[in-house]
Amino acid sequence: MSTADTPSASAGRKRADVRRNEQKLLDAAAAVFVRMGIDAPVREIAAESGLGMGTIYRHFPTRADLVVAVFRHQVDALAAAVDAAPTAGTPYEVLRQWVHQFVDFLVTKHGLAEALHSDQAGFESLHNEFVERLMPVLDQLLKASTAAGYTRSDVRAYDFMLAIGNLCIGVENFPDYQARRMIDLLLAGLARTAPASTGEEPEQP
Amino acid sequence: MSTADTPSASAGRKRADVRRNEQKLLDAAAAVFVRMGIDAPVREIAAESGLGMGTIYRHFPTRADLVVAVFRHQVDALAAAVDAAPTAGTPYEVLRQWVHQFVDFLVTKHGLAEALHSDQAGFESLHNEFVERLMPVLDQLLKASTAAGYTRSDVRAYDFMLAIGNLCIGVENFPDYQARRMIDLLLAGLARTAPASTGEEPEQP
Amino acid sequence: MSTADTPSASAGRKRADVRRNEQKLLDAAAAVFVRMGIDAPVREIAAESGLGMGTIYRHFPTRADLVVAVFRHQVDALAAAVDAAPTAGTPYEVLRQWVHQFVDFLVTKHGLAEALHSDQAGFESLHNEFVERLMPVLDQLLKASTAAGYTRSDVRAYDFMLAIGNLCIGVENFPDYQARRMIDLLLAGLARTAPASTGEEPEQP
Amino acid sequence: MSTADTPSASAGRKRADVRRNEQKLLDAAAAVFVRMGIDAPVREIAAESGLGMGTIYRHFPTRADLVVAVFRHQVDALAAAVDAAPTAGTPYEVLRQWVHQFVDFLVTKHGLAEALHSDQAGFESLHNEFVERLMPVLDQLLKASTAAGYTRSDVRAYDFMLAIGNLCIGVENFPDYQARRMIDLLLAGLARTAPASTGEEPEQP
DNA sequence: CATGAATGAGGTTTCATTCAT
DNA sequence: CATGAATGAAACCTCATTCAT
Numbered sequence: 001m002s003t004a005d006t007p008s009a010s011a012g013r014k015r016a017d018v019r020r021n022e023q024k025l026l027d028a029a030a031a032v033f034v035r036m037g038i039d040a041p042v043r044e045i046a047a048e049s050g051l052g053m054g055t056i057y058r059h060f061p062t063r064a065d066l067v068v069a070v071f072r073h074q075v076d077a078l079a080a081a082v083d084a085a086p087t088a089g090t091p092y093e094v095l096r097q098w099v100h101q102f103v104d105f106l107v108t109k110h111g112l113a114e115a116l117h118s119d120q121a122g123f124e125s126l127h128n129e130f131v132e133r134l135m136p137v138l139d140q141l142l143k144a145s146t147a148a149g150y151t152r153s154d155v156r157a158y159d160f161m162l163a164i165g166n167l168c169i170g171v172e173n174f175p176d177y178q179a180r181r182m183i184d185l186l187l188a189g190l191a192r193t194a195p196a197s198t199g200e201e202p203e204q205p
Numbered sequence: 206m207s208t209a210d211t212p213s214a215s216a217g218r219k220r221a222d223v224r225r226n227e228q229k230l231l232d233a234a235a236a237v238f239v240r241m242g243i244d245a246p247v248r249e250i251a252a253e254s255g256l257g258m259g260t261i262y263r264h265f266p267t268r269a270d271l272v273v274a275v276f277r278h279q280v281d282a283l284a285a286a287v288d289a290a291p292t293a294g295t296p297y298e299v300l301r302q303w304v305h306q307f308v309d310f311l312v313t314k315h316g317l318a319e320a321l322h323s324d325q326a327g328f329e330s331l332h333n334e335f336v337e338r339l340m341p342v343l344d345q346l347l348k349a350s351t352a353a354g355y356t357r358s359d360v361r362a363y364d365f366m367l368a369i370g371n372l373c374i375g376v377e378n379f380p381d382y383q384a385r386r387m388i389d390l391l392l393a394g395l396a397r398t399a400p401a402s403t404g405e406e407p408e409q410p
Numbered sequence: 411m412s413t414a415d416t417p418s419a420s421a422g423r424k425r426a427d428v429r430r431n432e433q434k435l436l437d438a439a440a441a442v443f444v445r446m447g448i449d450a451p452v453r454e455i456a457a458e459s460g461l462g463m464g465t466i467y468r469h470f471p472t473r474a475d476l477v478v479a480v481f482r483h484q485v486d487a488l489a490a491a492v493d494a495a496p497t498a499g500t501p502y503e504v505l506r507q508w509v510h511q512f513v514d515f516l517v518t519k520h521g522l523a524e525a526l527h528s529d530q531a532g533f534e535s536l537h538n539e540f541v542e543r544l545m546p547v548l549d550q551l552l553k554a555s556t557a558a559g560y561t562r563s564d565v566r567a568y569d570f571m572l573a574i575g576n577l578c579i580g581v582e583n584f585p586d587y588q589a590r591r592m593i594d595l596l597l598a599g600l601a602r603t604a605p606a607s608t609g610e611e612p613e614q615p
Numbered sequence: 616m617s618t619a620d621t622p623s624a625s626a627g628r629k630r631a632d633v634r635r636n637e638q639k640l641l642d643a644a645a646a647v648f649v650r651m652g653i654d655a656p657v658r659e660i661a662a663e664s665g666l667g668m669g670t671i672y673r674h675f676p677t678r679a680d681l682v683v684a685v686f687r688h689q690v691d692a693l694a695a696a697v698d699a700a701p702t703a704g705t706p707y708e709v710l711r712q713w714v715h716q717f718v719d720f721l722v723t724k725h726g727l728a729e730a731l732h733s734d735q736a737g738f739e740s741l742h743n744e745f746v747e748r749l750m751p752v753l754d755q756l757l758k759a760s761t762a763a764g765y766t767r768s769d770v771r772a773y774d775f776m777l778a779i780g781n782l783c784i785g786v787e788n789f790p791d792y793q794a795r796r797m798i799d800l801l802l803a804g805l806a807r808t809a810p811a812s813t814g815e816e817p818e819q820p
Numbered sequence: 821c822a823t824g825a826a827t828g829a830g831g832t833t834t835c836a837t838t839c840a841t
Numbered sequence: 842c843a844t845g846a847a848t849g850a851a852a853c854c855t856c857a858t859t860c861a862t
Contacts, residue, residue, distance in 0.1 A: 017821090018821085021821095021822090041855085041856060041857085042856075042857065042858085043824095043856075043857090046823095046824085051822075051823085052822055052823040052824055053823075053824065053857090053858085054821090054822060054823055054824070054858095054859085054860085055821080055822055055823075057857095057858075057859085058821075058822080063857090114322070116375075117319070117374050117375040117378060117379075127379065155386070155390065156383070156386075158381065158382070159382060159383050159384075159386055159387055160387070160390075162375060162379065162382050162387075163372055163387035163390070166371040166372050166373075166374050166375065166387075167368055167371050167372065169322050169371050169374060170321075170322040170367060170371065173322060174322075174332065174367065176363065177363070177364060177367050178361070178364050179364075179368075181359075181360070181361075181364055182364055182365070182367075182368035182371075182391070184394075185360065185365075185368070185391055185394035185395060186387070186390055186391055186394055187394070188393075188394035189389075189390035189391055189392070189393035189394030189395070190390060190394070222840085222841085222846080223846070226846085226847085246830080246831060246832090247831080247832070247833090248830095248831080248832095251848095251849095256847075256848085257846095257847055257848040257849060258832090258833085258848080258849070259833090259834085259835085259846090259847065259848055259849070260846075260847055260848075262832095262833070262834085263846070263847080268832095427842090428842085431842095431843090451834085451835060451836085452835075452836065452837085453835075453836090453845095456844095456845085461843075461844085462843055462844040462845055463836090463837085463844080463845065464837095464838085464839085464842090464843060464844055464845070465842080465843055465844075467836095467837075467838085468842075468843080473836090524732070526785075527729070527784050527785040527788060527789075537789065564796075565796070565800065566793070566796075568791065568792070569792060569793050569794075569796055569797055570797070570800075572785060572789065572792050572797075573782055573797035573800070576781040576782050576783075576784050576785065576797075577778055577781050577782065578781075579732050579781050579784060580731075580732040580777060580781065583732060584732075584742065584777065586773065587773070587774060587777045588771070588774050589774075591770070591771075591774055592774055592775070592777075592778040592781075592801070594804075595770065595775075595778070595801055595804035595805060596797070596800055596801055596804055597804070598803075598804035599799075599800035599801055599802070599803035599804030599805070600800060600803075600804070632825080632861085632862085633825070636825085636826085656851080656852060656853085657852080657853075657854085658851095658852080658853095661828095666826075666827085667825095667826055667827040667828060668827080668828070668853095668854085669825090669826060669827055669828070669854090669855080669856085670825075670826055670827075672854070672855080673825070673826080822862105823860105823861100823862085824860105824861105824862100825859105825860095825861090825862100826858100826859085826860090826861100827856105827857100827858085827859080827860105828855105828856100828857100828858100829855105829856100829857095830854105830855090830856100831853100831854090831855085831856105832852100832853080832854085832855105833851100833852085833853080834850105834851090834852085834853100835848105835849100835850100835851100836848100836849100836850095837847100837848085837849100838846105838847085838848080839844105839845105839846095839847090839848105840844100840845105840846090840847100841843105841844085841845100841846100
């Protein structure tokens with residue numbers, strides 16, 4: 001109160017505070033989304049963050065803004081992961097590993113997979129966010145694997161990405177559902193039947 | 206259909222109305238669920254059906270009751286379909302066909318796939334309904350195909366069924382998502398890689 | 411079904427049925443009023459009586475009609491009780507005894523005392539019923555006791571009757587409340603202090 | 616009032632509004648309870664107070680909370696009244712006066728006496744509130760009067776308090792009912808019959 | 821800028837009452 | 842006459858959102 005009141009300093013200080021608040025909000029929202037789903041009461045997030053509700057609305061005018069922000073944060077990490085990963089094994093193996101990282105991510109942050117498909121107004125942006133950030137990564141992995149003859153060439157990264165996300169839905173609600181196995185089934189379906197010999201008869205029109 | 210309609214049931218006149226109303230409700234609810242999801246306001250369903258709200262509560266005290274009823278209706282049809290189908294082709298082909306019927310069903314009645322995974326209180330019954338009615342059918346198809354050497358033996362009908370349901374999620378909201386292809390990918394993953402030559406030891410019991 | 415169908419007999423039979431139904435309704439209503447108060451759902455009474463709701467409305471178009479009927483039944487019994495009682499002891503003693511019978515009645519049929527004071531539309535008739543039937547009885551007892559010099563002359567039967575009723579309220583809800591003692595206190599206050607000697611100046615204007 | 620209103624509490628401005636609103640609510644609720652009983656629609660109270668329904672729920676989550684609050688307010692005043700009163704006359708006279716104040720209170724805030732006996736869930740607290748605050752006061756008055764030889768020793772403050780409350784019921788609905796006289800009758804019954812001569816052994820400790 | 825009290829639309833549910841059977 | 846299914850008004854309560862402090 002005594003030292004920080006210089007007008008010149010206050011601007012700088014404020015900005016730092018604002019940024020810290022935004023981070024608090026993101027963390028809190030992530031936690032609450034996990035607990036209560038993306039429709040959690042705003043007040044809950046406010047309480048979790050220790051901030052006021054008005055502050056949430058200042059930073060994220062619509063709920064979609066907040067959700068997108070929460071997930072962008074984590075999607076960024078995932079997109080970056082592909083580079084950080086040691087290039088271990090064949091391109092197909094690299095693809096497998098990334099897919100499982102993706103699954104880890106979806107499964108850990110529970111409720112996220114479901115959220116990707118919400119038809120609630122304004123959540124296209126969430127979907128878009130995901131697509132824009134992760135599809136290129138997945139596309140590149142797919143292409144590399146296909147080019148090396150490991151995988152079919154008729155699978156679009158977009159479909160594949162959504163499929164992975166979808167297969168993760170319900171993991172918490174139905175503990176007996178073993179999503180990993182289905183992911184592996186999908187990956188198996190993706191692999192070339194005979195390693196670069198048969199010629200890959202496309203069964204699909 | 207043939208035996209139950211005997212006109213002799215004169216005292217059943219009222220009964221007939223009641224039954225018709227119940228049917229109206231089921232139809233209306235199905236329609237509204239498609240439009241607005243399973244969380245649609247009860248009032249909406251009342252309006253759609255042309256009946257009063259109280260009537261809904263009389264027939265289906267909880268929302269889950271209504272949802273289950275709506276879907277049971279349709280699940281029954283699907284369960285029956287396996288018998289009606291002409292036994293065309295190999296067991297694997299029969300499996301494929303039934304799976305695609307299942308997908309037709311899920312995709313047509315939109316919102317249904319999502320509903321299967323609702324964690325809302327009381328929807329376990331919906332999930333159970335599905336599992337109890339359809340899993341046996343799918344299990345039988347799977348076993349037949351595996352026995353004939355067409356498919357892997359390490360895939361549980363339960364996982365497979367949920368996976369199929371999951372892959373159908375988002376079909377309407379994201380028209381560019383081609384669920385069918387992913388279903389086919391899953392089916393491809395299910396098929397034995399080399400027709401009874403490579404061995405492909407099932408690594409899971 | 412076979413014998414009773416003669417048209418001549420049906421009219422006579424009906425009337426008997428109607429009367430029996432009315433009695434069923436009164437009994438059922440009394441029971442339900444005890445259980446759930448006079449605001450109990452109509453359906454509850456229908457269920458208790460084994461009759462349909464429509465039948466209730468036919469016999470007692472408004473709720474007040476039913477309530478009045480239920481209590482008239484029991485009030486009649488109480489009014490008659492004064493004659494049936496053996497004239498034991500002094501007029502004051504007779505008065506005491508009748509008051510305690512009244513209390514028995516109110517306390518037994520629980521909810522009744524409260525009902526007497528309901529301001530719900532149409533319940534004046536209930537109150538009136540009570541006043542018209544019982545006040546004359548009480549008045550007569552009071553006058554007899556006063557004439558014999560046992561009790562004060564400045565107490566109106568109307569007030570006294572309502573007071574007794576009031577003192578019985580809450581007996582079930584608050585089991586520690588000993589209504590009888592307060593009734594006795596009231597009766598003590600009613601008695602002439604010194605047996606026809608002191609004069610007991612009335613403090614009231 | 617003198618110390619808490621210091622203008623220095625600039626941050627407390629909001630606090631003042633909140634407190635004022637709470638007061639508005641209490642006043643409005645008191646008024647509505649009088650008009651429509653303690654089961655009055657929440658919306659009615661909201662309208663009366665000029666505030667929103669949500670505000671009521673914020674301040675008083677359950678209906679019982681509101682009712683208790685409304686009456687606590689007034690009970691406090693009554694409990695305090697015993698000290699404020701000039702010690703006029705004999706202990707019995709003081710008792711009489713307080714009882715009549717109590718009656719004034721009950722009669723004025725109409726509906727209150729009835730409310731004390733509601734068996735609705737959660738209204739024990741209302742009853743308790745009354746008992747805890749007022750019974751000690753009444754007990755002290757009774758004991759003083761008894762010690763001075765004016766009144767019987769076998770009357771429990773609890774019963775007496777409920778009796779007074781009960782006798783006030785119906786004052787508005789039945790304007791011909793003169794509760795005051797019955798209160799006086801009860802007080803007369805409480806007084807020792809002959810001033811310390813007859814003996815009248817107290818049969819209860 | 822941050823706060824959180826206030827708002828009130830909108831969902832759910834209950835029941836008195838009507839009326840077709 | 843009896844029945845009880847249908848109706849829908851009315852009450853409850855919960856949040857998303859605004860805005861005075």
